Amino acid sequence: MSFARYKKKIEEGDTIILYLGYENMHAVTMKRGQTFQTKYGAMRHADVIGMDYGSKVQCPKGYLYVLQPTPELWTQNLPHRTQILYSTDISVVTMQLDLKPGSVVVESGTGSGSLSHSIIRSIAPTGHLHTFEFHQQRAEKAEEEFQEHGLKEYVTVTHKDVCQDGFGLENIADAVFLDLPRPWEAMASAKAAMKVTGGRLCSFSPCIEQVQKSCDYLRDLGFEEVTTMECLLRNFDVRTINLPIADLGPIGPTEKNISDNTDLKEEVSDQTDTPTKKLKSENNDSVAQRENKNVLPSFDIIGRKESASFFFKTGVTPNQMPGHTGFLTFATLYPS
Numbered sequence: 001m002s003f004a005r006y007k008k009k010i011e012e013g014d015t016i017i018l019y020l021g022y023e024n025m026h027a028v029t030m031k032r033g034q035t036f037q038t039k040y041g042a043m044r045h046a047d048v049i050g051m052d053y054g055s056k057v058q059c060p061k062g063y064l065y066v067l068q069p070t071p072e073l074w075t076q077n078l079p080h081r082t083q084i085l086y087s088t089d090i091s092v093v094t095m096q097l098d099l100k101p102g103s104v105v106v107e108s109g110t111g112s113g114s115l116s117h118s119i120i121r122s123i124a125p126t127g128h129l130h131t132f133e134f135h136q137q138r139a140e141k142a143e144e145e146f147q148e149h150g151l152k153e154y155v156t157v158t159h160k161d162v163c164q165d166g167f168g169l170e171n172i173a174d175a176v177f178l179d180l181p182r183p184w185e186a187m188a189s190a191k192a193a194m195k196v197t198g199g200r201l202c203s204f205s206p207c208i209e210q211v212q213k214s215c216d217y218l219r220d221l222g223f224e225e226v227t228t229m230e231c232l233l234r235n236f237d238v239r240t241i242n243l244p245i246a247d248l249g250p251i252g253p254t255e256k257n258i259s260d261n262t263d264l265k266e267e268v269s270d271q272t273d274t275p276t277k278k279l280k281s282e283n284n285d286s287v288a289q290r291e292n293k294n295v296l297p298s299f300d301i302i303g304r305k306e307s308a309s310f311f312f313k314t315g316v317t318p319n320q321m322p323g324h325t326g327f328l329t330f331a332t333l334y335p336s
């Protein structure tokens with residue numbers, strides 16, 4: 001299987017996403033003879049192999065969907081070996097670094113490979129990711145996963161301390177991404193890795209002190225347009241709200257005070273197609289309706305429970321929304 005291409009059928013060895021709900025997903029590698037336990041009961045791998053991706057699978061006590069993995073689904077389900085970047089920040093990084101097919105990107109550290117999967121999707125099939133990690137097992141595991149996910153040709157994993165030894169690359173990168181505790185120690189080497197025609201750099205840091213130091217270093221190295229962003233995801237819960245209909249008194253001039261006001265009456269009769277005439281006609285309708293039929297004015301609502309109140313669907317934000325992951329500092333290197 002490959003994250004780089006969609007395919008129709010699930011085969012043995014594929015890593016697939018079992019979707020039981022938005023907050024209940026599992027990444028599972030298919031192997032005949034094995035069974036996966038879900039809250040709806042056991043799912044035998046052999047029953048799923050050969051099915052189309054996207055199929056609904058019946059389990060003893062409910063059903064689930066078998067999905068083709070995407071970088072976003074992988075980010076939600078990958079085995080964590082480190083803190084990772086999530087899709088909200090990744091989307092800003094992808095846009096601000098101007099990643100596209102053909103881009104050459106340098107990244108450190110690789111960590112759990114969450115961002116790496118998204119970078120590869122954006123730059124394939126003609127681009128390349130050079131990712132650096134100084135923790136040997138993490139570098140090896142990331143390489144193994146890229147191989148399993150059919151991404152090996154788009155990525156080179158190097159086990160290296162980039163702060164101490166540098167990237168060892170020159171004039172090849174369109175973009176550099178740093179997720180390091182002391183990013184400024186890798187910035188001079190990052191600059192050397194960037195193409196002489198220039199490019200973009202991003203540094204992700206959880207603390208503002210790291211950001212301040214990074215910005216100073218970037219300016220000293222000749223980077224321009226140094227900008228820091230914090231990207232917060234705002235959740236909205238869909239709720240049904242029931243509200244009483246407000247009694248705001250009579251709406252506009254009534255039939256009676258229109259007939260009392262000669263000026264307005266003349267204006268109405270002179271300008272036959274004007275909004276004023278429309279208002280008079282609407283008021284006539286609403287007065288007549290209310291007096292004769294005792295109905296409420298019509299609102300743009302989706303339902304009404306009783307005559308004195310109405311209900312509607314709306315988005316409501318939670319009272320508290322912790323969302324800080326880190327600050328994203330971007331900078332541009334112009335051609336020297």
Ligand SMILES: C[S@@+](CC[C@H](N)C(=O)[O-])C[C@H]1O[C@@H](n2cnc3c(N)ncnc32)[C@H](O)[C@@H]1O
Nearest residue numbers: 084085109111112113114115133134161162163
């Ligand atoms: C927070 S993790 C990166 C997570 C990654 N962005 C992701 O989305 O999965 C930071 C990684 O940087 C690595 N690291 C820290 N200092 C490093 C250095 N000097 N050279 C290379 N890697 C380093 C750590 O081992 C760790 O795996």
